Amino acid sequence: MTVAINEETLQDIINITTGVLAPLTGFLGKGDFRGVVDQYHLENGEVFPLPVTLDLPEEQYKQTEPGDVLTLSFRGRPVAELTADSKFILTESDLKKVFRTLDDAHPGVHKERERSRFRVGGPVMLLERGLLDGALCPEDTKRVFAERKWSTVVGFQTRNPIHKAHEHIQRIGLEICDGLFINPIVGWKKKGDFTEEAVMAAYRKMAEDFYPAERVHIAGLKTQMRYAGPREAVFHALIRRNLGCTHFIIGRDHAGVGGYYGPYDAHALARELEPELGIQLLLTREPYYCQKCGQIVTDKHCAHYNTDRVEISGTIIRKYIQDGFIPNELMLRREIFQAILGCDQVFID
Numbered sequence: 001m002t003v004a005i006n007e008e009t010l011q012d013i014i015n016i017t018t019g020v021l022a023p024l025t026g027f028l029g030k031g032d033f034r035g036v037v038d039q040y041h042l043e044n045g046e047v048f049p050l051p052v053t054l055d056l057p058e059e060q061y062k063q064t065e066p067g068d069v070l071t072l073s074f075r076g077r078p079v080a081e082l083t084a085d086s087k088f089i090l091t092e093s094d095l096k097k098v099f100r101t102l103d104d105a106h107p108g109v110h111k112e113r114e115r116s117r118f119r120v121g122g123p124v125m126l127l128e129r130g131l132l133d134g135a136l137c138p139e140d141t142k143r144v145f146a147e148r149k150w151s152t153v154v155g156f157q158t159r160n161p162i163h164k165a166h167e168h169i170q171r172i173g174l175e176i177c178d179g180l181f182i183n184p185i186v187g188w189k190k191k192g193d194f195t196e197e198a199v200m201a202a203y204r205k206m207a208e209d210f211y212p213a214e215r216v217h218i219a220g221l222k223t224q225m226r227y228a229g230p231r232e233a234v235f236h237a238l239i240r241r242n243l244g245c246t247h248f249i250i251g252r253d254h255a256g257v258g259g260y261y262g263p264y265d266a267h268a269l270a271r272e273l274e275p276e277l278g279i280q281l282l283l284t285r286e287p288y289y290c291q292k293c294g295q296i297v298t299d300k301h302c303a304h305y306n307t308d309r310v311e312i313s314g315t316i317i318r319k320y321i322q323d324g325f326i327p328n329e330l331m332l333r334r335e336i337f338q339a340i341l342g343c344d345q346v347f348i349d
Helices: 006-020 031-040 057-062 092-097 105-116 137-148 164-176 196-209 230-242 263-279 314-322 334-340
Strands: 002-004 069-074 078-083 086-087 120-126 153-158 179-184 216-218 247-250 280-283 288-290 295-297 307-312
Touching: 006 069, 006 078, 006 120, 031 086, 031 092, 031 120, 078 307, 092 105, 137 153, 137 164, 137 179, 153 230, 153 295, 164 179, 164 247, 164 280, 179 196, 196 334, 216 288, 230 247, 230 263, 247 263, 263 280, 314 334
Parallel strands: 002 069, 153 179, 153 247, 179 216, 247 280
Antiparallel strands: 069 078, 078 120, 086 120, 288 295, 288 307
16 A cells, blocks of 8 residues: 655654664554653653654555555655554544644644544655665764764754854853754744744854854754644754764753743653653753843843843744844844845745
8 A cells, every 4th residue: 555645754754764763663553652642651661752653544544454564655756664563543632642732723733633633653664765865864963973072962952043042052051061063953844933044044154153163063953843842842852862962952942832831841841751861951941131130141040030131032033033123132143133134035934
């Protein structure tokens, strides 16, 4: 049986093949899915917080039996094979557990509802090795870190161009570790987010003009945003562990969207699971500009959060640029702003 897949599913297959999504060797079967959704663990006891699944049209789902080999086709050509080991149906209860909401305005909930609720799991094998060309591979990042003699590497996840708050956090990472691995998401993101081109242009400019070149490595991570908040924060940590990082930064409302999660819910889940993750977490507070202190601070070392705080975030900067205003340099460096404006497309349509 041949099953048509989209680009996000193909990218999951590529990331499974390279080891970016280790310990996964395929799409989650029924037992692993239940373990991940209910307890943040695979059936074998390994921590994994976010379901990675293959959806099928209902008729193909009904025809699939354990042991069947499905040919996965992208744009009309076979790219992978999956050996089915089990199947299951995604429920609204599952969505609520993963995203903590059933609001269709949540981009992750909405995207899951656009998929078929009928899921099939099993090991997957990539048929076209050429699809790995240009893919981010753990063996490549680990080689870069080894060549630079970095014994400690801190990973930084983002979907936005760099602003002053993120710069503050990254410099903390550079104080602690030998190297900083800036690893922006360059896969599917919601409408209105910054494009891959804008994010990478901003970070290239930052690395060229402001960071010590020998202590920073930048590479995009091709995977979709799920906007799953705490679960996705831990998911991002596991990915960076697989890529060779020893440390990972989780900030305020990591992988959150629209106020669906508490500002430090991701910290709470990360603390709970950290002993099993194989990577040390740097749980940072929200950086902001304090008008009284005259610098970027957090509420851990500034007494003026409620009186003199100027909030800095990707959301605020997106709105400034979308409305035709130049962001204050307290939020975004002028050089970074110009690098963003030099892109052919700044925002996702």
